[in-house]
Amino acid sequence: MRQAMAQAEVGDDDYGEDPTVNELQRLAAQLLGMEEALFVPTSTMANLIAVMCHCQRRGAQLLVGREAHLHVFEQGGVAQVAGVHSQVLQDLPDGTLDLDELESTVRAGYGSRYHPRSVLICLENTHSSAGGRVLPLAYLREVRLLADRYKLRIHMDGARLMNAAVAQGVAPAQITQHCDSISLCFSKGLGAPAGALVAGCREFVAEAWRIRKLLGGGMRQAGVLAAAARVGLERMEETLQRDHSNAHRFAQGVWELGSPICSVNPSAVETNMVLVRVAVPWLSPEKLCEHMQAVSEEEVAETGQAVSVRLFPWTARSLRAVWHCDVSAQDTQLAANKLKFVAEQCWRERGAAPARPDAAHGSKHPCGCSAAAS
Ligand SMILES: Cc1ncc(COP(=O)(O)O)c(C=O)c1O
Incomplete structure (x- = not known):
């Protein structure tokens, strides 16, 4: 990737003259089944641009999941910068919205002189807060039909769209055919800077x-970045498959651990994220993350390893583990070993008896397979 960046042919992209950016945009548009694509610095800007394109009239409203990145982690840019009102809906655990709730919310304001005008539905795929869940294609078809009934547009925050496509084994365009616009991030699983x-x-x-120009996103010799993005796209199938199988392996390891301290639902692991539930009230996700990152003398003495794992406290009772192209299968095994060590150490320090391996979840694997045999 670094080599491709160094060798990239460049021009002034603000004048549309950067051949590497132009080629990336052409390739990406083709891959996404869209007429055109525009290279921008970040997904936050991509989402804001999309909302501003779709919601041009004052009083426009978008409908979005309460946990969506666009709603929670982008500083409310759609309100702060674009003056757009957000109607939030509860995200379901699989990252979808309840279609009945979505329709009744839209219907409540349809044609009304008192409500904001619903213009746009924003979806997130994969859904980050739900733990990298992939939106089912049948669901997307339903949302499209609903949007058409009420003359709404659909924007998909597809920062991790390629993870969804790889997990579903479909071409990205099969997903995006249900959307009017899509954003895609190169600096997550695709590994670009x-x-x-x-x-x-x-x-x-x-x-x-x-x-993009208004928001200060016009760039000059952006080809150095587009070259990295192109490498990310070219090797995505292989890297994302590997990330997904590493995440699955880790989830399986945590599940087999059967620790009373932490648990996972392996059947909810669809892409490169694992949500680990911290099951005891006396240990916070923050503290567990600290233990996973710290290296102690006992760890070295007991395991012969000094492993630091960076995880993210996610909710009041869960933490999030995410895989990317620089995390190998061996790293994944080390991380699972470290979690075993930390869980046992916390349990010992608490003065509790060692847990039976199947204590936390019984012997039935949530995927339906035999844990011992897999
Ligand atoms: C689903 C989703 N959308 C958008 C973004 C924003 O991406 P960026 O950091 O490139 O602005 C993120 C970042 O984590 C994300 O997870």
């Missing part, structure tokens, strides 16, 4: 170009 894009029809991208 920066860059994202927003894609849609020709008129949408023409407007997106204007808004």
Whole structure:
């Protein structure tokens, strides 16, 4: 990737003259089944651009999951910068929205002189807060039909769209066919240092170009970044498959551990994320993350290893583990071993008796397979 960046042919992208950016945009549009795509610095900007393109009238409203990245982690940019009202809906554990709730919410304001005008539905795929869950294609079809009934547009925050495509074994365009616009991030599982894009029809991208400029996202020799993004795209099948299988292996390891301290639901692991539930009230996810990152003399003495694992406290009772191209299968095994060591150490320090391996979940594997045999 570094080599591709160093060798990239560049020009001034603010004048549309960077051949590497232009080629990436062409390739990405083709891959996504969209007329055009626009390279932007970040997915946050890509999402904001999309919302601003779709919601041009004052009083416009978007409908979005309460836990969506766009709603929670992007500083409310759609309100702060774009003046767009958000109607939030509860995300279900699999990352979808309840279609009946979505429809009744839209219907409540449809044609009303008192409500904001619903214009846009924002979906997230994969759904980050739900632990990298993939939105089912049948669900996307339903949302499309609903949107068409009420003349709404659909934007998909597809920061991890390629994870969804790889997990479902479908071409990305099979997913995006249900959307009017899509954002995609190159600096997550695809491993580039920066860059994202927003894609849609020709008129949408023409407007997106204007808004990117407004937001200060016009870049000059951006080809050095586009070259990295292209490498990410070219090798995505292999890297994302590996990330997904590492995440599965880790989840399986935690499940087999049967620790009373932490648990996972392996059948909910669909891509490169694992949500680990911290099951005892006396240990917070923050503290467990600290233990996973710290290296102690006891760890070295007991396991012969000094392993530091960086995890993210996610909710009041869970932490999140995420895989990317620099985390190997061996790293994954070391991380699982470390969790075993930390869980046993916490349990010992608490003065509790050692737990039976099947104490936390019984012997039936949530996937339906035999844990001992897999
Ligand atoms: C689902 C989702 N959308 C958008 C973003 C924003 O990406 P960026 O950091 O490139 O702005 C993130 C970042 O984690 C994300 O997880």
